[in-house]
Amino acid sequence: MALSGRADDPKLEQLARAVFAMFPQCHRCGQTIARFEDADVRVHVQRAVHRGPCPPPPIVERVLPPASER
Numbered sequence: 001m002a003l004s005g006r007a008d009d010p011k012l013e014q015l016a017r018a019v020f021a022m023f024p025q026c027h028r029c030g031q032t033i034a035r036f037e038d039a040d041v042r043v044h045v046q047r048a049v050h051r052g053p054c055p056p057p058p059i060v061e062r063v064l065p066p067a068s069e070r
């Protein structure tokens with residue numbers, strides 16, 4: 001990552017937090033990233049993705065079977 005040499009630049013950290021505040025959705029899976037610590041913020045493109053693999057999408061369980069089953 002191009003920014004690695006400046007990872008502890010406080011201004012960059014501030015900018016990354018500002019970007020995360022504006023764009024908390026993961027650009028890869030579309031889910032909202034829960035915490036700044038879980039985000040890998042790409043400051044240059046003002047986008048964030050999950051740090052590491054994205055969590056599985058939330059599953060909405062079907063409680064009722066389709067009426068046509070019986």
Ligand SMILES: [Zn+2]
Nearest residue numbers: 026029050054
């Ligand atoms: Zn994601």
